[in-house]
Amino acid sequence: MLNRKDAVMVLLEEVTRRLGPGVHFSCEKFYAAPGSRTALWGPSGCGKSTMLNLITGLLRPDSGTLRIDGADITALSESRMDAFRGERMGFVFQTFNLLPPFNALQNVLLGMRFSDTIPEQEWKSRAVAMLNRVGLERRLHSKPGTLSVGERQRVAIARALVNKPRLIVADEPTGSLDPKTAASVMALLLELCEEEKVTLLLVTHDRGIAEQLPDLFDCTGLAREDAS
Amino acid sequence: MSLWSIAWRYLWNRKLTTALTILSVALGVGMISAVLTLREETQRRFEEEGQAFDIVVGSKGNPLQLVLSTVYFMDAPTGNMDYAVFESLKSHEDVTHAFPIAMGDSYKGYRIVGTSRELMDFAPGARSPYTLAEGRYFEKAQEAVLGAQVARDSGLKVGSVFVGTHGLVQSSFAESHDDHPYTVVGILNLSGSPNDRAIFCDIQSVWDVHSHCDADHDHDSDSDHDHDHAEDPDHDHDHAHDHDHEGQEVTAALIKLASPALRFEFKDQINKHSNAMAAIPIMEIQKLYEQLLGTAKLVLLAIGYLVVAISSLSILIGLYMAILQRRRDLAIMRALGATRGEIFGAVIIEAFWVTVLGIAAGWFMGALTCVVLNHFLVTRIGFHVPAIHMTADLVSAYSAVVLMGLIAGILPAWQAYRSDVARDLAEL
Numbered sequence: 001m002l003n004r005k006d007a008v009m010v011l012l013e014e015v016t017r018r019l020g021p022g023v024h025f026s027c028e029k030f031y032a033a034p035g036s037r038t039a040l041w042g043p044s045g046c047g048k049s050t051m052l053n054l055i056t057g058l059l060r061p062d063s064g065t066l067r068i069d070g071a072d073i074t075a076l077s078e079s080r081m082d083a084f085r086g087e088r089m090g091f092v093f094q095t096f097n098l099l100p101p102f103n104a105l106q107n108v109l110l111g112m113r114f115s116d117t118i119p120e121q122e123w124k125s126r127a128v129a130m131l132n133r134v135g136l137e138r139r140l141h142s143k144p145g146t147l148s149v150g151e152r153q154r155v156a157i158a159r160a161l162v163n164k165p166r167l168i169v170a171d172e173p174t175g176s177l178d179p180k181t182a183a184s185v186m187a188l189l190l191e192l193c194e195e196e197k198v199t200l201l202l203v204t205h206d207r208g209i210a211e212q213l214p215d216l217f218d219c220t221g222l223a224r225e226d227a228s
Numbered sequence: 229m230s231l232w233s234i235a236w237r238y239l240w241n242r243k244l245t246t247a248l249t250i251l252s253v254a255l256g257v258g259m260i261s262a263v264l265t266l267r268e269e270t271q272r273r274f275e276e277e278g279q280a281f282d283i284v285v286g287s288k289g290n291p292l293q294l295v296l297s298t299v300y301f302m303d304a305p306t307g308n309m310d311y312a313v314f315e316s317l318k319s320h321e322d323v324t325h326a327f328p329i330a331m332g333d334s335y336k337g338y339r340i341v342g343t344s345r346e347l348m349d350f351a352p353g354a355r356s357p358y359t360l361a362e363g364r365y366f367e368k369a370q371e372a373v374l375g376a377q378v379a380r381d382s383g384l385k386v387g388s389v390f391v392g393t394h395g396l397v398q399s400s401f402a403e404s405h406d407d408h409p410y411t412v413v414g415i416l417n418l419s420g421s422p423n424d425r426a427i428f429c430d431i432q433s434v435w436d437v438h439s440h441c442d443a444d445h446d447h448d449s450d451s452d453h454d455h456d457h458a459e460d461p462d463h464d465h466d467h468a469h470d471h472d473h474e475g476q477e478v479t480a481a482l483i484k485l486a487s488p489a490l491r492f493e494f495k496d497q498i499n500k501h502s503n504a505m506a507a508i509p510i511m512e513i514q515k516l517y518e519q520l521l522g523t524a525k526l527v528l529l530a531i532g533y534l535v536v537a538i539s540s541l542s543i544l545i546g547l548y549m550a551i552l553q554r555r556r557d558l559a560i561m562r563a564l565g566a567t568r569g570e571i572f573g574a575v576i577i578e579a580f581w582v583t584v585l586g587i588a589a590g591w592f593m594g595a596l597t598c599v600v601l602n603h604f605l606v607t608r609i610g611f612h613v614p615a616i617h618m619t620a621d622l623v624s625a626y627s628a629v630v631l632m633g634l635i636a637g638i639l640p641a642w643q644a645y646r647s648d649v650a651r652d653l654a655e656l
Contacts, residue, residue: 053653056563058562058563058649058653078568079567079568079569082562082565082566082567082568083565083567085563085564085565086564086565086566087565091560091563091564093560093653097556097560099557099560099561100241100557101237101238101240101241102237106229106237109229110229110234110561110564111564113229113234113564113566114561114564114565114566114567114570115564115565123229159564
């Protein structure tokens, strides 16, 4: 699929990580091209969330090569990794993970608060534009508790994209939604990633969702028991 | 969106818990504010009284006792000294004012203070502690001017007649001077000074009463009595000022010098070259203040700081529990790019907000306490409690409270700092 290393947005080679007594994660090779949309599919416990945590730097590998957007993230210090994550990555979670004390607009603003990607004077206009784009122009000042689950996930998508990230990692983004809402949220996510030219890694155990994406990586067996 | 506003929104999100924590800090701070303000004002008032006279001279004994008994009307006098001593003091070149004090009797526990009429015109500094609320000053023997508290508690009015009893404390066994009644001719304004608790009269009144006592006693013993006023109802006390003072005694002399700088030299002169004892009221009272009120202040301050320490503990517990409940939010912030330092800072800022708001609320509570106390004490004893103003002591106390609040925030902040983001996100 790819011939040049610098054309790789995400690259894992011979990555291992001990997960607990007698269990380890091992990924021989995975890569995703810039602007690609890849589903990380597999049953529960197969290691797909571990893979996501390794890619986002929330977990450090024990060995192997792990490059994101050209950077060897295993060589980054924790604080540099925090900054790298804030600047280059956006997150969409299954349970939305909006912060309850903040309204929709403030939650999206928080997406820019911890990185230097967008100048501060543009924060508000950018956040409002993103919320308009996901169809929430009338819910800017609504707290998460007053939003429907579909609206919450739209806010989460706006927050993930507001910072102009290079990579979106979405962990079961439709897992808490009814089929109709799930379909519309998936369509929105894919549409926005296309528009913003962002690489998408989407973790799902749902084969149907996974097959909506152009690329699919089968995570089955990434987390396994040690060979005796 | 700053860390300050993030911290504020989390506090606002749990209003009740935050309000209760702030209240607990406020209670301690309010107590500290009120205690420090009251202490400052008490000390100022005590010292103001002490500054009114540069020197007090009396018979030898304990200098503090001399000051307390003659300036504050609080203790038993050290004894008497010859009136001649007072006269020599009065004529001293460094002395601008000298007032005799003679005590020995009381009315319902309030001292009858014999002095000179000039004392009533004495106005130390900017104060006029002898201004009249009604009536006039005494002009002859057996006329009395009441302090405001005496008038209020005794019910005596201008024109009332009363009889003193021997001794300075109220007792049913005290000998009553029925043959020498006093007539109230004036009542002083409430001044918040010891004068409120005193009955002033011409010194001749005290001499007359006690010369009769002595005479009566003499009569009882050896029948050598030749001047019994009691048996002469028409006896005119106007002659009092014409009395020869030879052989008379005074309890003390209140002295104002030409300059406060002369106090030590004057005191040394008296103490070395006479049978009398001189004391500097302000020095004695400062010593007493440190020994007695200083300890009371420390106890009250300790209670205040204890309340603040308990409040700090409630800040710690409140924040710690909040951090446990907010592991999800903290992990999300980390995922959004927040550093561990920023997470630590946000929690410390929450502790800071609670502490600062607690101080503000405590200051308000302290001010309210002072207003209520002021209303009560001004009408009761003329003691004015000022509004809280920033003194060095108060700034130090508030700084200590802020420090305690921040220390209380460290453990929860550390808990947030070292949280495992991947695990916390996985547990969502």
